[in-house]
Every structure is written in structure tokens, then in C-alpha cells.
Amino acid sequence: MDYLMTDSERQLTVERQLKYQGTAKIDLDHISPQSLVGREMDWNNVERLRQIFAKDGCQRLDIRNHVTATVSRQQLRRACHAAGVTLEALKSHQQQYPHLDFRAGQVQCLHGQHRLKAAEDTLAPSDRWWTVDLYLDDISPDLRIELVDEYANEKAPTDGEVYRKIRQYQHESNALFQNRWWSRLSPNKAKRLRQLTSQDNTHLCAAFDALLAIPGLWNGMSLGSLNTVMALKCDEVGFLPCRPSIV
Numbered sequence: 001m002d003y004l005m006t007d008s009e010r011q012l013t014v015e016r017q018l019k020y021q022g023t024a025k026i027d028l029d030h031i032s033p034q035s036l037v038g039r040e041m042d043w044n045n046v047e048r049l050r051q052i053f054a055k056d057g058c059q060r061l062d063i064r065n066h067v068t069a070t071v072s073r074q075q076l077r078r079a080c081h082a083a084g085v086t087l088e089a090l091k092s093h094q095q096q097y098p099h100l101d102f103r104a105g106q107v108q109c110l111h112g113q114h115r116l117k118a119a120e121d122t123l124a125p126s127d128r129w130w131t132v133d134l135y136l137d138d139i140s141p142d143l144r145i146e147l148v149d150e151y152a153n154e155k156a157p158t159d160g161e162v163y164r165k166i167r168q169y170q171h172e173s174n175a176l177f178q179n180r181w182w183s184r185l186s187p188n189k190a191k192r193l194r195q196l197t198s199q200d201n202t203h204l205c206a207a208f209d210a211l212l213a214i215p216g217l218w219n220g221m222s223l224g225s226l227n228t229v230m231a232l233k234c235d236e237v238g239f240l241p242c243r244p245s246i247v
Helices: 006-021 043-056 073-083 113-122 141-151 157-173 175-182 187-196 199-209 224-232 235-242
Strands: 020-027 031-033 066-072 107-111 129-136
Touching: 006 020, 031 175, 031 224, 043 113, 066 113, 107 113, 107 129, 107 141, 113 129, 129 141, 157 175, 157 187, 157 224, 175 187, 187 199, 187 224, 199 224
Parallel strands: 031 107, 066 129
Antiparallel strands: 020 129, 066 107
């Protein structure tokens, strides 16, 4: 797995695995925006989300709509105990997320405050909760930045970034975070990537993977064009990430 990442990425991955505690439903009034995020509320964005929620629903369980937040270990342990949920079960990627009860301010939202505000104005008072991915509050500044950037949807990640993340989490057998990145792909791009990682293209996929530890090569990758590359049946095309106009 080491060859898939740079040293800094490897350190963040190890910390992330240690600090991620699981996903739960949490009442909106128990979630506070983290002051360190340093972003003002964009009311135009809130109104845009209100309209989307009113038309299409909030889709709170969709992995793309989760928010990420931090909480202290002690407060999380108390909430799990009150709900009859073990910390191990919370991290087990269960199909049904438990509803955890906290006091106001104990859960600090790193990203997603716009959708939380829009949900507060849209949902019925008896149904005001959201799906939250929880991390311990002693995460490093670097991981904090990584989480804010990854969960943010203001700027879509490049195809190359998505490919690198999916391959990384596949090698780690981390289904939760792998699915988060799969969800960012269109059906066509997801289909092409599954073809690339199939047994029919083992050598080509290995050639791509050999370059994963060089992030600068991937900005121009186009997953939608992989069918053209795979049709060539040529081992040399494994180095095409260096030529972004081709891939």
C-alpha cells in the first residue's frame, strides 16, 4: 500500500483511521459550527439548498450529504452508552445509523453548516436531525484541513484525484471512504473505472497504480476517456497520466 501515497498522505491516512469514530444521526440543535473553520454563512447558498430540499427532499442518508464533525471521546462515550450502542458498533459501518443525543455545542461541525441551516428551516421540528461522520476532536490541523476540503462540494475534485482516493481506500479495504469517492463519479465514469480495475485490465491498472505516489501527474486524467485507452490493449499506455491531453 505504501507506494500508493506520499509520506504526508500516509500519515494522514493513519491518523484518519484512528480518529474516525463512526456515523450517527444527530439533532440539528446539538451541532455547532466550528469557529476554526473561519467561513461566514453564505445566505445565497442556504436559500439555494432550501429550494433543493423543498423540491427533492433532504436526502440525509445519502453519503454525499453527510456532514463531518468532531466530538470529544468522553462525550461520545456517554452518548453511545445512553443509546445502548458500543463504540465498536458505531464504527462497524452498520446499515442503520444510531441516533445519538448530545448537549448543544458538544458536536462541532467542520463542514456542512449551510445544509444544516437550510434543513433547520425545512424539516419539521420533530424531525430535525442530520447524518454526521464523527471524528475525535484532537485531530491534527492537517487532518482538519483535509476533512474540510474532502467533504466540501464548492469545487469538484478532478478525475485523477478521485481515482487516487478510490485506489487508496480499496487497498486499505475501507469501504466507507471508498464509497464516498465513488459517489462523486457520474455513472459513465464509474463504469469506466470498474472496467479499468477488472481482471481484463490488470496490467494497465497496475501501470496506473505505479504512478499514484506522484500527485502532480493526475490533474488532467479523464475517466470518461478510459474506454479509448483500454481499447488500445497496449502496456505503454499505463504511463499516459503524464500526458493529460490523451487520457
